[in-house]
Amino acid sequence: MAKPPSAPAPFRVVLAGCGGITQAWLNHAAQRPDLEFVGLVDLLPENAAKIQKQFELGRARIGTDLAEMIRATGADVVFDCTIPAAHKSVVLTALAHGCHVLGEKPLAESMADAQEMLAAAQASGKTYAVIQNxxxxxxxxxxxxxxxxxxxxxxxxxxxxxxxxxxxxxxxxxxxxxxxxxxxxxxxxxxxxxxxxxxxxxxxxxxxxxxxxxxxxxxxxxxxxxxxxxxxxxxxxxxxxxxxxxxxxxxxxxxxxxxxxxxxxxxxxxxxxxxxxxxxxxxxxxxxxxxxQLPYHSHAGVINEFVESLKTGRVPQTVCTDNIKxxxxxxxxxxxxxxxxxxxxxx
Ligand SMILES: NC(=O)c1ccc[n+]([C@@H]2O[C@H](COP(=O)([O-])OP(=O)(O)OC[C@H]3O[C@@H](n4cnc5c(N)ncnc54)[C@H](O)[C@@H]3O)[C@@H](O)[C@H]2O)c1
Known part of the structure; x- marks a missing residue:
């Protein structure tokens, strides 16, 4: 008898920035079987530790360096919940290490930064989308x-x-x-x-x-x-x-x-x-x-559309090339x- 197809492996996710807004992300994202949190990065490791405990992400590593974390965990997705001033470096680092990115608004602090991030996303062939809950x-x-x-x-x-x-x-x-x-x-x-x-x-x-x-x-x-x-x-x-x-x-x-x-x-x-x-x-x-009725609302809605886009190749509505407008x-x-x-x- 043919074996039933096994579920595809979950996306391996590093969360960068573990402050206030992560609650709105993790209430949904931490429950999804298609996402596995493999790393929590924050300049303040105690913030990452708090999130790790609250959402029972005991298998995720904690660190302060995003590039090192992606390399160590083999992540394929980065969630960017850092402050606006850090979005550029987080997104460029994630793309340069072969990750798709879903990031908090605003896309960037300046249009020049935004253009650079868009060009990097397009050159990488990865998806970079923005939260517009x-x-x-x-x-x-x-x-x-x-x-x-x-x-x-x-x-x-x-x-x-x-x-x-x-x-x-x-x-x-x-x-x-x-x-x-x-x-x-x-x-x-x-x-x-x-x-x-x-x-x-x-x-x-x-x-x-x-x-x-x-x-x-x-x-x-x-x-x-x-x-x-x-x-x-x-x-x-x-x-x-x-x-x-x-x-x-x-x-x-x-x-x-x-x-x-x-x-x-x-x-x-x-x-x-x-x-x-x-x-x-x-x-x-x-x-x-x-x-x-929408299947998911607010942050859960954006996260769901982003994850589904990675599976299906359908472009999410908040993709960076549209969100820049x-x-x-x-x-x-x-x-x-x-x-x-x-x-x-x-x-
Ligand atoms: N979509 C929404 O409705 C919504 C609501 C609130 C905030 N936000 C956005 O979420 C983002 C974060 O806001 P917040 O309220 O959670 O801020 P916060 O200050 O509570 O948390 C930010 C966290 O990021 C960490 N951090 C800063 N720079 C970093 C870096 N380079 N690498 C790793 N970690 C870093 C900080 O130590 C902190 O733990 C902002 O872009 C903000 O605009 C969106």
């Missing part, structure tokens, strides 16, 4: 479907409000352009996802409001021109106490015949015009199209904020 929410998929199905007509304007007041402590408190570089990448990437449009230009005003507990740039407002003439407005602050929005922003999409709102959480509302006369045309509420929105907004002028978004 806010694409993996049932209601963002539903909201996008409102627009794709034409319920509000061709999209003309997209607004996102982001008002929160987290007191993180740590690297963000001292970071330049903290809202734009560390956070707005999520909202800008969501705007591309929702609108199916890419950035063309931006005017951005960034400031640090009195009372801010950040050293730089806790608030920003941006006007993006997108492909198809769409205008995307972003208003954000990381020091806005009270009546906070969702992390996924509060959204208003205006089409030629209607409007759709999403509160970034449970509520998607659609209203479209039905009358053809009167001072205000009559409108009616529409049910948004129903969309299938969202990063380019961030860096163009920063350039505009610094020089006070409208800036073309180049990638």
């Amino acid at each position: 806010r694409r993996y929410l049932d209601n963002i998929v539903r909201y996008r479907e409102v627009i794709r199905a034409g319920q509000i007509g061709p999209l003309t304007t997209l607004n996102a409000d982001f008002y929160l007041a987290p007191h993180f402590g740590g690297f963000r408190d001292a970071m330049e352009h903290v809202l734009l570089l560390d956070m707005a990448i999520h909202s800008f990437d969501q705007a591309r996802y929702i609108s199916d449009a890419d950035p063309v230009s931006v005017y951005c005003h960034e400031w640090n409001p009195p009372g801010s507990w950040y050293a730089h740039g806790a608030s920003a407002q941006c006007i993006f021109e997108m492909t198809n003439g769409l205008i995307f407005n972003y208003r954000g602050s990381w020091c806005a106490e009270g009546l906070q929005t969702a992390w996924a922003c509060d959204w208003r999409a205006i089409g030629q015949t209607g409007t759709a709102r999403w509160d970034g959480e449970d509520e998607v509302q659609v209203a479209a015009v039905v009358g053809s006369d009167g001072f205000f045309r009559a409108t009616e509420r529409l049910d948004p199209p129903s969309t299938p 969202s990063l380019a929105m961030v860096h163009a907004a920063i350039a505009s904020a610094e020089n006070g002028r409208k800036v073309m978004v180049e990638y």
